[in-house]
Amino acid sequence: MMxxxxxxxxxxxRGIVLLLILTLLFGGMFSELFMAGDNLxxxxxxVSEVLLIAFPMALLIIVRDIDLSVASSLTLASxxxxxxxxxxxxxxxxxxxxxxxxxxxxxxNGLLVTKLGLSSLxxxxxxxxxxxxxxxxLLGDMPISSFPMEWTDLAFYPIGSTFLPWSVxxxxxxxxxFWYLLHGTRFxxxxxxxxxxxxxxxxxxxxxxxxxxxxxxxxxxxxxxxxLVYTLRFxxxxxxxxxxxxxxxxxxxxxxxxAIAGGIGTMWGxxxxxxxxxxxxxxxxxxxxxxxxLVIVSGLLLLVSVAIPQLISRLREQLGHRSPRGGNPTRxxxxxxxxxxxxxxxxxxxxxxxxxx
Amino acid sequence: MTGRNVASTxxxxxxxxxxxxxxxxxxxxxxxxxxxxxxxxxxxxxxxSSVIGLLAASQSMLIIMRQIDLSVGSTTGLVAFLVGxxxxxxxxxxxxxxxxxxxxVGFAVGIVNGFFIAYLGLPxxxxxxxxxxxxxxxxxxxxxxxxxxxxxxxxxxxxLGSGSIFGVPYLFVCALIGAISVTLLLxxxxxxxxxxxxxxxxxxxxxxxxxxxxxxFVAFALSGIFTGVAGLLLLxxxxxxxxxxxxxxxxxxxxxxxxxxxAIAGGVGTAMGALIGAVLLQxxxxxxxxxxxxxxxxQAVAGALLVLAITFDRVVAVRSARRVVRQVEVLA
Numbered sequence: 001m002m003x004x005x006x007x008x009x010x011x012x013x014r015g016i017v018l019l020l021i022l023t024l025l026f027g028g029m030f031s032e033l034f035m036a037g038d039n040l041x042x043x044x045x046x047v048s049e050v051l052l053i054a055f056p057m058a059l060l061i062i063v064r065d066i067d068l069s070v071a072s073s074l075t076l077a078s079x080x081x082x083x084x085x086x087x088x089x090x091x092x093x094x095x096x097x098x099x100x101x102x103x104x105x106x107x108x109n110g111l112l113v114t115k116l117g118l119s120s121l122x123x124x125x126x127x128x129x130x131x132x133x134x135x136x137x138l139l140g141d142m143p144i145s146s147f148p149m150e151w152t153d154l155a156f157y158p159i160g161s162t163f164l165p166w167s168v169x170x171x172x173x174x175x176x177x178f179w180y181l182l183h184g185t186r187f188x189x190x191x192x193x194x195x196x197x198x199x200x201x202x203x204x205x206x207x208x209x210x211x212x213x214x215x216x217x218x219x220x221x222x223x224x225x226x227x228l229v230y231t232l233r234f235x236x237x238x239x240x241x242x243x244x245x246x247x248x249x250x251x252x253x254x255x256x257x258x259a260i261a262g263g264i265g266t267m268w269g270x271x272x273x274x275x276x277x278x279x280x281x282x283x284x285x286x287x288x289x290x291x292x293x294l295v296i297v298s299g300l301l302l303l304v305s306v307a308i309p310q311l312i313s314r315l316r317e318q319l320g321h322r323s324p325r326g327g328n329p330t331r332x333x334x335x336x337x338x339x340x341x342x343x344x345x346x347x348x349x350x351x352x353x354x355x356x357x
Numbered sequence: 358m359t360g361r362n363v364a365s366t367x368x369x370x371x372x373x374x375x376x377x378x379x380x381x382x383x384x385x386x387x388x389x390x391x392x393x394x395x396x397x398x399x400x401x402x403x404x405x406s407s408v409i410g411l412l413a414a415s416q417s418m419l420i421i422m423r424q425i426d427l428s429v430g431s432t433t434g435l436v437a438f439l440v441g442x443x444x445x446x447x448x449x450x451x452x453x454x455x456x457x458x459x460x461x462v463g464f465a466v467g468i469v470n471g472f473f474i475a476y477l478g479l480p481x482x483x484x485x486x487x488x489x490x491x492x493x494x495x496x497x498x499x500x501x502x503x504x505x506x507x508x509x510x511x512x513x514x515x516x517l518g519s520g521s522i523f524g525v526p527y528l529f530v531c532a533l534i535g536a537i538s539v540t541l542l543l544x545x546x547x548x549x550x551x552x553x554x555x556x557x558x559x560x561x562x563x564x565x566x567x568x569x570x571x572x573x574f575v576a577f578a579l580s581g582i583f584t585g586v587a588g589l590l591l592l593x594x595x596x597x598x599x600x601x602x603x604x605x606x607x608x609x610x611x612x613x614x615x616x617x618x619x620a621i622a623g624g625v626g627t628a629m630g631a632l633i634g635a636v637l638l639q640x641x642x643x644x645x646x647x648x649x650x651x652x653x654x655x656q657a658v659a660g661a662l663l664v665l666a667i668t669f670d671r672v673v674a675v676r677s678a679r680r681v682v683r684q685v686e687v688l689a
Contacts (some may be wrong), residue, residue: 019366068608112664118671119621121425125608126664133657138654234602244605247427272554276505292497299490306479306487 010255012309013269020272023279031286037163039282045155045233047278048073048167049226049242051271053249054256055178055217058270061253062182063212065113065260068124070223071245073105075238077227079135082144082237091151098231099224105131106220110213128246135239143238147231155232167229174222179267187211195262234236251298252277255305265349277301372618372630374673380639386644393647396524402636402643407528408433408591409606410635413613414536414628415583418543418576420614422556423623424474424481426577427607428488429584432466434589434603435496440514441505441598452513460585467491467581468574475573489607500600507596518593528590532632535583539628552576556623613638616666638663 027034053070060067081098085091105127112123154166182188190211193201201209231237257272258265280301281294387394412429419426435442436459444450466488473484507515517527543549551572555562563569592598611621617634619626641662645655 055410112668116668116671118667122615122621122667123664124612126660126667128608129612129663130657130660133655133660136653137657202568237560247489251486251490254483254486260483292494294494295490295497296494299487299492299494302483302487302490307473307477308475310479315643 003113011267012305013272016256016269016272016305018281020276021211023276023283027279027283027286030283033286034283037158039286040199041158041163041165043275043278043282044171045165045167046281047274048165048171048233049230050249050252050277051171051274052174052222052226052229053219053245053269054253054274055174055267056215057249057253057255058258058265058267059182059188059191060215060219061250061258061260061264062191062262063215064198065120065212065215066124066250067106067109067120067216067219068246068250069105069127069131070137070219070226070249071111071242072128073102073220073223074227074230074245075135075241076105076131076138077102077224078231078241079138079144079239081228081231082147083138085147086144091148095228098228099221102224102227103217103221105223106217107213109220110216113216114209114213125292131300132239135289139237139239141239145236145237152232152235155229155235167233170225170229174225175267182267191215192263195259197263207228218249248277248298251302255302255303273305364652372627372633374669375617375633375637377632379633379640382637382640382644386647390647392658393644398647400524400526402639403529403592404526405643406635406639407526407532408587408594409531409609409613409631409639411532411535411583411590412606412610413617413631413635414532414539414589415580416610417614417617417619417626417628417631418539418552419481419580419610420556420619420621421623421626422552422573422576423453423559424573425611425621426470426481426580427485428470428492429587430603430605430607431492431496432463432488432581432584432603433588433591433606434598434601435466435492435499436448436498436585437592437598437602438496438505438600440589441509441592442499442503442513444511445505445509446537450511452511455511455514456589459589460582463581463583463585463588464578465581467578467584469542469578471574472580474577475570488537493604497600503599505592505598510592510596510647514589514593516560516593516598517590517685518596525548528594531586531590532635535586536628536632539583543628548572548575553624556625558624566606609635612663614671616663618670 024035033039042053054076057067057070080101081094084097085094088094096337109120109127110125112118112127113120158165159168165284182191190201190206193204193206194208194211198208230242234241253265253270255258255277256265256270258270277298284294284297383394383399391400392637412433414428416429439462440455440459444455447454470481470485470488473479474481484685517531520527522530543552551567554565554567555569555572559569588603591603595602612634614626614631615621615634616637617626617630619631619634638659642659643656645658646652650658
């Protein structure tokens with residue numbers, strides 16, 4: 001059954017990778033500008049923050065949690081970097097402070113979710129507002145835009161004579177790290193196990209809450225790192241930066257084949273999905289479409305990415321091929337809130353009965 | 358105690374703390390700054406919480422059955438814009454046409470959401486994030502740089518946005534009517550009880566013969582109509598609409614529901630609670646201003662209170678669950 005499942009699931013990820021290749025090929029044929037070094041540099045820079053956060057978000061969604069506060073954590077880390085740099089005139093200290101801030105944001109989310117047993121959707125909607133609010137507290141309405149040239153140049157100029165932006169180093173490093181973590185370690189297998197069934201995972205000795213807490217901290221840390229990239233890329237720390245990034249990250253992760261009901265997904269699907277998103281964005285711009293077209297396309301891609309696997313599995317069922325239940329990425333517990341029900345069966349379950357009797 | 362009594366006591370208990378919190382905020386702030394608790398102050402809060410309140414009341418219907426709709430911000434803005442544009446393009450068009458246009462647009466988005474979620478079985482979080490983008494993109498494309506200004510807004514909507522009856526703003530009266538009707542529908546109709554059953558345990562609901570897919574579809578369609586009305590209120594409130602109208606309000610709507618005791622895990626809560634949650638959220642924001650808290654602190658404090666409210670709600674839920682378990686044990 002596991003083998004069958006894996007076969008069906010990787011099919012979607014392969015589809016996304018294929019789509020990425022097709023997008024690049026089509027882009028190359030459509031316009032010489034698309035494959036030009038400058039444009040590829042722009043595409044990679046443009047997706048770097050989203051991709052950095054998408055790595056840990058994939059793991060988080062695989063264990064059936066979610067973090068909506070990532071854009072606010074990113075901006076808060078950026079604000080702290082700005083403030084610390086102004087105070088100390090030392091970028092290394094500022095960077096450490098920024099990464100610590102991101103990790104702390106993640107830790108707070110994780111503690112609220114694991115220690116108090118709250119739903120991660122509700123908690124992170126709250127901290128989305130809280131962290132964003134703290135950005136305004138720290139910065140007021142005055143963005144900080146005096147950063148040292150030798151640091152901002154990292155975000156403005158490519159590596160040596162190549163077209164690759166410096167953020168590629170971070171993307172490659174952390175991409176490889178999270179890839180290995182998810183697909184090569186016991187920790188990664190724990191994540192899938194928790195996502196497939198938290199209770200069963202706990203009974204088989206997996207330290208469920210520790211894994212979830214760690215994932216929240218990782219997500220916060222990566223949001224902090226994305227905050228550093230964002231700050232350098234725009235040479236500015238402003239309280240209203242990265243608005244709405246949380247939904248872009250989540251949309252990209254889901255588009256990459258991670259099931260919102262947990263337990264399913266691969267890192268390469270997620271990476272390919274973010275790159276497809278960035279490449280199609282650039283293509284649409286080169287073709288003269290405006291930003292609205294991209295927004296519509298993003299939405300439709302997301303919808304199609306969940307609808308097609310579902311339609312295929314329905315079709316198979318009708319044709320008489322009974323497929324394993326768990327193999328269906330969008331079936332089972334239909335929506336995210338239901339995931340939280342399974343997380344805390346006894347008290348919450350009893351609580352529900354009040355309403356329904 | 359019968360099951361119904363237990364249920365109604367628990368429901369009362371869920372809304373009671375929110376009302377107490379609301380009263381406490383109003384009284385303390387009013388003592389420090391009398392203009393806050395004046396009728397103008399209170400009516401300002403009510404006006405400001407109407408759109409979110411109505412959206413939260415209709416969202417509660419979905420959260421109760423374990424669904425969620427994040428596309429409401431985009432849809433509300435789209436409705437506000439289209440109604441304004443329609444009225445401006447056809448001078449002298451009857452107001453009822455505007456209302457029908459607004460509801461129809463909301464309904465259309467609602468049935469698209471409902472179709473994907475109820476009949477294809479897709480997760481509502483994913484579908485409605487996708488629809489958030491699609492609707493916002495279409496909306497921006499239609500609107501371009503165009504803005505709807507006061508002279509294009511139908512006169513009854515301007516009146517709705519500024520008038521009041523017995524000191525209660527019309528806008529809030531609309532939200533209140535919406536919340537009361539949803540609450541009654543959910544509490545006393547069989548259709549509504551089914552939503553609670555679905556939210557408590559979807560599998561069990563299916564097995565006892567509740568048509569889960571149809572209930573889900575109709576709930577999204579109905580919620581779409583309410584979203585259309587919220588769009589009308591938004592246009593009346595500001596006498597203005599452009600491509601950014603309603604941007605990002607979906608998270609405030611969910612926050613209002615959670616504060617108002619509609620548990621994200623489903624099966625619990627009322628539309629009235631969600632409306633009160635929206636008023637409380639707005640009251641706190643205003644109170645911080647009236648207490649002289651810097652505007653830069655306001656969002657941070659509101660966020661912290663939201664986290665507190667979620668925590669508190671959880672503690673109460675666990676406690677009342679234990680109480681119910683004890684009562685069941687006694688009965689047994």
